């Protein structure tokens with residue numbers, strides 16, 4: 084077994100390794116739709132009867148609760164041999180905003196690392212088929228922590244738009260992940276129409292599909308019924324099916 | 329059983345990974361900021377030690393008082409959790425870094441300060457039987 088210098092990581096690994104599929108949703112580029120895609124995948128999967136989880140690890144800019152339409156005071160955890168996430172049907176959901184009341188939280192790299200370890204070690208996920216972990220943009224302390232400490236239990240799910248700048252940035256992330264020993268990498272093209280497939284596959288990354296630009300997104304955010312009726316439902320459902328394989 | 333159980337499990341997993349299974353004394357420093365219930369932690373440590381096949385004679389839980397230091401003006405101060413309102417104390421109990429949502433440096437008002445000591449569980453040491 085790999086030696087860990089922090090006891091908390093041992094319990095984190097133990098808990099996460101019980102989940103069949105854990106995808107770390109990553110992008111070195113900001114604003115490409117990590118939170119939106121992670122939330123839609125986890126929520127759609129749960130609405131299809133698959134016990135799913137969504138963990139928001141973007142402490143500085145948490146946004147998944149906004150997409151799900153949850154008020155801070157409605158997010159309820161149960162304390163039992165750790166902390167049991169909030170439930171929405173078959174979706175288990177955990178975010179730090181329940182503790183910060185969504186007040187501004189400015190964390191240094193070291194503090195973010197500590198908060199990450201603490202949180203990963205206390206949350207109890209039971210019997211999930213699928214867990215999506217939303218992360219902040221960039222490649223810094225938090226991403227490095229997750230990429231290296233959780234090796235072996237997570238699969239990176241990269242998000243990019245077809246923009247040349249986003250793809251340029253994500254190509255470097257791909258290289259970094261390869262260097263860290265990740266062989267299986269997955270990618271979703273967001274706000275595109277499939278034009279990246281060739282480039283992505285050329286890099287040996289598994290191209291899961293694309294999600295087109297959603298015109299009615301602003302009107303649907305925060306409303307679970309409207310989210311279920313988005314016209315990209317077929318695209319997301321296909322991603323869910325591929326992630327469940 | 330509350331979330332102290334999870335903290336205890338991390339500790340037991342850790343000492344077991346270090347290869348200790350027959351322990352005369354386990355000493356754990358506990359940051360007061362996190363308001364950990366020592367009685368419950370002690371109970372959970374013992375239950376889990378048994379579950380993981382670790383023999384554990386004595387448990388010593390030592391308080392470590394919080395010390396915060398501002399990275400801007402250098403001011404150092406402490407916080408007594410009993411003076412924090414219940415809901416904020418509870419938030420800090422789960423994730424000590426939640427403190428950054430509620431507290432600033434009392435001297436210059438900056439949010440850029442460090443928790444130097446007394447954050448949560450630190451320093452785990454063991455005496456083993458010969």
Ligand SMILES: Nc1ncnc2c1ncn2[C@@H]1O[C@H](COP(=O)(O)OP(=O)(O)OP(=O)(O)O)[C@@H](O)[C@H]1O
Pocket residue numbers: 110112113114115116117118119120141144146218219220273274294295296297298300301
């Ligand atoms: N397929 C899409 N169609 C239209 N708008 C989208 C789509 N995906 C995301 N958006 C919008 O783009 C913006 C950025 O999305 P989101 O916050 O999910 O990105 P992010 O990568 O998580 O950002 P950050 O890097 O800040 O965490 C949001 O306003 C979101 O509503």
Ligand SMILES: [Mg+2]
Pocket residue numbers: 117118119141146217218219
């Ligand atoms: Mg985001």
Ligand SMILES: [Zn+2]
Pocket residue numbers: 398399400401402403433434435436437438
């Ligand atoms: Zn100061």
